[in-house]
Amino acid sequence: MTDSAAAAFRRLLAGPDVIMAPGAPDPFYARLVAHKGFPAVYMTGAGTTAVRLGMPDVGLLTMTEMVDNAARVVDASGLPVIADCDNGYGGPLNVRRAIRSYERAGVAAVHIEDQVIPKRCGHFVGKQLVPAEEMVAKVKAAVDARTDPDFVVIARTDAIAVEGFDAALARAALYEEAGADMLFVEAPTDRRQMARIGSAFGVPQVANLASSRKTPLLSAGELGALGFKLAIYPGLLLLSTIRAALGCLDRLKEKRTWADMEADLPTFDEMLNLMGMNEVAALEERYALPERERAR
Numbered sequence: 001m002t003d004s005a006a007a008a009f010r011r012l013l014a015g016p017d018v019i020m021a022p023g024a025p026d027p028f029y030a031r032l033v034a035h036k037g038f039p040a041v042y043m044t045g046a047g048t049t050a051v052r053l054g055m056p057d058v059g060l061l062t063m064t065e066m067v068d069n070a071a072r073v074v075d076a077s078g079l080p081v082i083a084d085c086d087n088g089y090g091g092p093l094n095v096r097r098a099i100r101s102y103e104r105a106g107v108a109a110v111h112i113e114d115q116v117i118p119k120r121c122g123h124f125v126g127k128q129l130v131p132a133e134e135m136v137a138k139v140k141a142a143v144d145a146r147t148d149p150d151f152v153v154i155a156r157t158d159a160i161a162v163e164g165f166d167a168a169l170a171r172a173a174l175y176e177e178a179g180a181d182m183l184f185v186e187a188p189t190d191r192r193q194m195a196r197i198g199s200a201f202g203v204p205q206v207a208n209l210a211s212s213r214k215t216p217l218l219s220a221g222e223l224g225a226l227g228f229k230l231a232i233y234p235g236l237l238l239l240s241t242i243r244a245a246l247g248c249l250d251r252l253k254e255k256r257t258w259a260d261m262e263a264d265l266p267t268f269d270e271m272l273n274l275m276g277m278n279e280v281a282a283l284e285e286r287y288a289l290p291e292r293e294r295a296r
Contacts, residue, residue: 020231021042088112135171
């Protein structure tokens with residue numbers, strides 16, 4: 001029997017390197033992350049909302065929608081997946097259900113934040129927090145709910161923007177005491193704050209290198225020196241495609257053909273191979289499907 005994805009993630013946490021986990025909003029991007037040899041992938045809530053709803057991350061997706069996407073990212077990537085679990089989708093009992101659901105989906109770790117319902121993206125203004133004792137109860141419920149002891153519970157606090165930096169550290173300390181395996185102090189604004197976060201706790205820390213630029217975009221080496229263990233890059237892949245896609249649409253609209261773009265784009269076969277067409281062909285050969293029934 002092979003180890004769980006959570007056990008694989010625990011081994012990464014025990015290793016010497018900062019774990020770089022690019023954000024994948026869907027299985028397509030998750031395959032690209034795996035193709036490039038990253039050790040883990042982050043299922044971004046903001047990205048999931050963008051690709052599934054075409055809307056900003058203001059707490060619109062349900063738990064079942066998020067878990068469904070997480071399961072697909074797990075299957076497509078074959079990597080340990082760290083998934084956004086928002087605010088646990090309710091109280092402690094809702095958190096228990098969420099943890100069991102993400103765990104069945106094959107996810108290695110989730111982060112749960114101390115925002116009210118509906119939540120907002122951690123880099124938006126207008127956030128509101130639940131009382132610290134309510135979040136402590138959620139952390140305890142998350143830890144109790146897991147059936148795989150390697151499953152990693154990450155407690156996130158959004159308190160810097162709402163209550164101030166010292167209050168955020170105080171909240172994080174309570175969440176560590178409640179049993180969180182990792183801490184995620186969201187949106188520090190400078191290197192000094194990041195250094196304090198990295199040295200203040202006895203469990204590993206998450207650094208969120210988001211595109212809002214509220215947090216300095218430090219290198220993985222710099223993050224490791226400050227005491228962080230996991231670096232997530234939620235919006236990087238989505239951002240990388242937007243201008244390219246808009247440019248293609250502009251040229252198509254202007255030229256009324258995409259023939260002049262063909263040389264600049266991946267070929268159809270390149271795309272299929274990135275999506276696993278070679279594996280599909282091998283399986284069809286293995287199971288001796290008649291030629292006319294094969295995808296190729």
